[in-house]
Each structure stands twice: as C-alpha cells, then as structure tokens.
Amino acid sequence: MNSFPKVLQIDNNASWQQLLSHTINDPQQLIDLLELPQDFLQGAINGAREFALKVPQPYLSKIKKGDINDPLLRQVLPINTETEQVSGYITDPLAEMDANHHDGLIHKYTGRVLIIMTGACAINCRYCFRRHFPYQENRLGPEQWQQVLDYLKSDPSISEVILSGGDPLATSDERLEKMITDLERIPHLKRLRIHTRLPVVIPQRITPNFVSILQRSRFDNVMVLHANHPNEIDHQTSELVTQLKTANVTVLNQSVLLKGVNDSVETLQYLSEKLFHSGILPYYLFTLDPVKGAHHFNISDEHAIEIFSKLQALLPGYLLPKLAREIPDRPSKTLLHK
Numbered sequence: 001m002n003s004f005p006k007v008l009q010i011d012n013n014a015s016w017q018q019l020l021s022h023t024i025n026d027p028q029q030l031i032d033l034l035e036l037p038q039d040f041l042q043g044a045i046n047g048a049r050e051f052a053l054k055v056p057q058p059y060l061s062k063i064k065k066g067d068i069n070d071p072l073l074r075q076v077l078p079i080n081t082e083t084e085q086v087s088g089y090i091t092d093p094l095a096e097m098d099a100n101h102h103d104g105l106i107h108k109y110t111g112r113v114l115i116i117m118t119g120a121c122a123i124n125c126r127y128c129f130r131r132h133f134p135y136q137e138n139r140l141g142p143e144q145w146q147q148v149l150d151y152l153k154s155d156p157s158i159s160e161v162i163l164s165g166g167d168p169l170a171t172s173d174e175r176l177e178k179m180i181t182d183l184e185r186i187p188h189l190k191r192l193r194i195h196t197r198l199p200v201v202i203p204q205r206i207t208p209n210f211v212s213i214l215q216r217s218r219f220d221n222v223m224v225l226h227a228n229h230p231n232e233i234d235h236q237t238s239e240l241v242t243q244l245k246t247a248n249v250t251v252l253n254q255s256v257l258l259k260g261v262n263d264s265v266e267t268l269q270y271l272s273e274k275l276f277h278s279g280i281l282p283y284y285l286f287t288l289d290p291v292k293g294a295h296h297f298n299i300s301d302e303h304a305i306e307i308f309s310k311l312q313a314l315l316p317g318y319l320l321p322k323l324a325r326e327i328p329d330r331p332s333k334t335l336l337h338k
C-alpha cells in the first residue's frame with residue numbers, strides 16, 4: 001500500500017500556501033508520479049542526501065511523464081553525479097560569506113543590498129549556487145531585522161534593496177508588508193527588487209492582496225523571475241504579469257545556461273519570445289556558478305559565447321538577455337559577450 005502523503009488535487013481553489021506545503025519530497029514518489037524508470041531511484045536518493053528533493057505540483061504537471069530527459073525534470077531530479085567531488089566546485093562559489101556583513105544581509109555591489117528573507121524555496125533547483133548556503137545562521141528574526149535596517153539607514157549610498165532567499169515570496173504577505181513598510185521609512189531607498197522563482201513554479205502566489213501591497217508601496221518595484229526553459233511559461237504566467245503591471249511592477253527574467261536543459265539556440269530563442277509574449281523582458285543569461293554538486297550542468301564559456309552569438313543573430317536587441325558570469329570581488333557582473 002502507498003504510504004506517501006496524499007497528492008493534493010490541483011484545482012482553481014488550491015491556495016499557494018497549500019501548494020507550497022504539498023511539494024513532492026520523496027524520490028520514490030517523484031519517480032512513480034512521473035512514471036520514470038526505477039533505475040533512477042537510488043541515484044535520486046543519493047543526490048537528495050546533501051540537497052533535498054523538492055518539486056511543487058504545478059511545476060510537476062509541466063513535466064512530461066516517462067521522459068527522463070525532460071528539461072524541467074533535469075532541473076529537479078537529484079542524481080548520483082551530484083555526489084562526485086570535482087575540483088573547482090565548492091560550497092560558496094560566489095564568496096557570499098565575505099559580503100555577509102550581518103545575518104540576513106549581503107552587500108556585494110555599490111548602491112544595492114541583498115536581503116536573505118528566508119531559506120525556504122518552493123522548489124529545489126539542482127544547480128542552485130546557494131544549495132549549501134548556511135540559512136540557519138542567517139535567520140532574520142526581529143533583532144537581526146533591526147540590525148539590517150540600521151545598516152541601511154547608516155549608508156545613504158544604498159538606493160536599492162533586493163529581496164532574495166531562498167525565495168522571498170515563500171514568506172507571508174503580512175511579513176512582506178511589514179518589511180516593505182519598514183524599508184519605506186528609509187528616505188534614500190528608491191527601488192525594491194524581488195528575485196523570485198515562485199510565480200514560475202506556483203503561479204497562484206501572485207494574489208490580489210500581494211499585488212495591492214506592491215501597488216501601495218512608494219518604491220519603484222522590479223520583479224526578477226527565474227525561468228530557464230519555455231515549457232515553464234504558460235497562460236498563467238501572462239495572467240500574473242498582467243496583474244503585476246497594474247501595480248506598475250517592471251517584470252524581468254533571468255536564466256541560467258544549463259547543459260541538457262536550455263543549451264540550444266532554438267530553446268533560448270523560444271524562451272525569449274515566450275517571455276516577451278507574457279510581458280516579461282529577458283534580463284540575464286548566467287553561466288553556471290561552480291557550486292559543489294552541479295558540475296554536470298556546466299557549459300564552457302566558449303560554448304556559451306558560441307550559442308549566444310547565434311542567438312544574437314536571430315533576436316532583436318530587446319529580446320536578448322545579457323550573457324554574464326558572477327566573479328567574486330568584481331564590482332559588477334562580468335559580461336561574456338560584447
């Protein structure tokens with residue numbers, strides 16, 4: 001008899017909170033639901049030991065059953081290769097601990113500061129550069145939040161706050177609203193940027209209440225979504241972007257160039273076109289950060305530039321994301337293509 005927790009029926013009534021708390025976390029359950037060969041079970045169990053499996057059901061429903069090469073499946077299925085030690089692949093590839101000035105705060109670049117609002121995500125992406133991030137040591141309780149606010153107040157050069165994580169939208173509207181209100185009291189802050197994958201993997205997250213919180217904010221609001229493949233975008237994406245635009249939110253997308261997922265000119269062209277059709281502008285196409293456990297997604301810079309050059313010849317400039325890599329200690333992202 002099946003001992004897994006019951007899979008929540010996805011219907012129009014399922015709230016984002018229900019979907020967030022009913023993610024698929026068990027390798028056997030994922031394999032059974034997607035009708036994948038049982039040979040992949042042990043690899044999935046091994047790969048999930050260091051970084052757990054987590055897939056929300058709306059995302060699961062976009063994966064083709066029985067297809068081990070599905071580009072969305074490859075982003076979430078743990079495999080044995082993740083357990084291999086590979087030289088150069090480390091736990092903190094962007095040296096974020098050096099910029100972690102206070103719990104929950106990372107200050108890397110002039111003028112903007114990143115806040116780790118939560119360690120929670122709706123999905124665990126196998127290539128995530130923060131898959132080893134010490135979220136437990138970066139909890140933003142009331143005391144730590146006050147320290148972050150004091151830090152922001154003391155530096156008038158900071159004009160933009162980036163809410164990140166984990167996924168900042170994994171937190172409640174009430175908490176988000178309180179934090180945004182606190183930030184609004186700091187006069188030199190002008191922009192609020194939210195980096196999130198949640199609207200892509202659980203579109204129900206963009207509720208009228210959340211939109212109205214942004215609408216009431218005095219900030220210029222930017223939301224940077226994270227979609228890597230055109231199959232992640234559908235009619236719900238267009239609908240949520242339409243709602244965000246009623247609150248004057250600028251919606252952008254960043255992707256990671258991943259071997260076996262989106263490393264083809266056709267896929268990236270279609271992704272840009274589909275994003276734009278949904279009201280989203282392509283922003284960045286990052287090469288893989290060398291994080292331990294993700295080496296199998298890597299594409300050499302030379303190959304990345306070759307793909308990008310072909311993409312450039314096919315798309316108008318406004319549909320072309322910037323091909324970039326983040327290199328620790330540099331004052332900005334490093335563009336790989338001129």
Ligand code: SF4
Pocket residue numbers: 120121122123124125128129130131165166167197226
């Ligand atoms: S949603 Fe973002 S932070 Fe969370 S695992 Fe995926 S890439 Fe990492």
